[in-house]
Amino acid sequence: MGTNQNLTVAERIRKQFDSLTRAERQLANAILEDYPVSGLGSITAVSENSGVSTPTVARMARKLGFGGFPQMQAQLHIELKATISSPIAKHDLWSESAPDTHILNRFADAVTENMRQTLKQIDPKEFNAVVDLLSDLNREIHVVGGRITRSMADNFFTHMQVMRSGVTLVAPNSNTWAHYVLNMNKGDVLVAFDIRRYEHDILRLAEVAKARGVTLVLFTDQWGSPAAKLATYSLNSRIEVPSAWDSLVVTLFLVEAVIAGVQTQTWDETKSRMKTLEELFDQTKMFKKFI
């Protein structure tokens, strides 16, 4: 055991190859053949793969300095993870002048990881379907957010409003929601934001809307709001960061990506609307004086 402490399985095999017996060499070669994946299964699988008996496998594991086959396999797993893990050096990314433990760097790590995980889980087909739905000018769009996600709803609304007609922002105060529901019709789309500390009102609104034949698009978190079961499309983002609050960074990323998608889809109309908007800004500039 002593000296082999930190060596890989392959290194140990090479180092001790001379002292291996016939059956052990056969096994060693089989392991090196498709390294390190070859050692994945059970001892039985490994033994069958290389045409030796299970005791031979167990014995070699110990001969190489491991406590037994499971320990050797654990080492192979470690090597496998190292091989797989992204070649993109994780850390040289961030604020170099701040220590690793600075909140900026810890936060950045968490957010990057959230982004990575979120993208892994998003189904592009679903994403495309959402974009198509929101680009359909025959459907009215209603947007609603909760206490914290209100800012997402607001941001989404502001951009959508520029690109197309028929977009409504449902006011944050749920007392007034009944009025909004009156204007929801079959074929309309309700875009709802609901993350952890899910809000019951949002669920109720989704139910009522659903009953009126409205399609629900939901931006929620990795665990999924209760409204998810009513949603035709649900975009889940990771939100955990080293903070007492959850992070909406990835949610905003998805919102912006969807907006970019809709923009591409509707570019012909959007272009002229944006031009008109510019002109309006120029005109109103003169009478916008607050002091």
Add this chain to the structure above:
Amino acid sequence: MGTNQNLTVAERIRKQFDSLTRAERQLANAILEDYPVSGLGSITAVSENSGVSTPTVARMARKLGFGGFPQMQAQLHIELKATISSPIAKHDLWSESAPDTHILNRFADAVTENMRQTLKQIDPKEFNAVVDLLSDLNREIHVVGGRITRSMADNFFTHMQVMRSGVTLVAPNSNTWAHYVLNMNKGDVLVAFDIRRYEHDILRLAEVAKARGVTLVLFTDQWGSPAAKLATYSLNSRIEVPSAWDSLVVTLFLVEAVIAGVQTQTWDETKSRMKTLEELFDQTKMFKKFI
């Protein structure tokens, strides 16, 4: 079972995510987290890693259409081998099922790069100074945003308001701003958001505030709002993405990081305020009914 025949574990999870239960989602997220290496060990290891029981793991394996955990693991092994031997093993980052040119991936690349550049440029000392300033309970905080950045201002305000007293959100309508200025006093802090298509009103407000001895903290873009010359602290974020609009993702990241900083700084008070808030939510829940 039938239709899932040749799908990867990740695909099956995505496909059925909605039908997964709470514990199963937790497990699914854990598996996707470090995919596909996460499924390497025994069922016990996997369950401990994800904080669920072994039966949950076994159940989900079957729910995903496998005969049992060993079968699911075998599939993961197959995928692992494919990943290792494939030259495309590089991009484990983004949405694998979408082509590189899909807007999701292009957007993700841009945002990551923005984040990297932004963090490189941020001076941690300045960041810390901003956190200290905002944690100082002797200073009133005023928050203002523009047409697009309003959602950032709103989000920042919502969180700050929970953590401390003396926080005001300046309404978007600049007609009313004179009234807000009346309440700005020497030593107060004005947190302003102003990105490209800089808004003249924000600059004017900054000037007026400055004249009253208010300290300006500015969230702006890489080129810097005209108000930057009046700002004591200025946090610049990169905002360019493949879209007709600019991205606020990195700005939101900075906002959240600052909030997390203030939260740490003021934790003693914040803690009890958050507890009170929870109680208030519970109390108001009953009369929050919209229909």
Add this chain to the structure above:
DNA sequence: TTATTTTTGAAATTATATTTTCAGAATTGA
């Protein structure tokens, strides 16, 4: 060749992994 040592795998044993059962917890529906 024959005695001795070493190697090897079948079978038995032991340890661990996996599945099943089931009662309590959590959630949902009325």
Add this chain to the structure above:
DNA sequence: TCAATTCTGAAAATATAATTTCAAAAATAA
């Protein structure tokens, strides 16, 4: 609110994996 349903994990039962034992096969030495 309370009953019904669904979910969940502890513990038991079962299945599989890993190790040990040991006799036979191979290799080595005389």
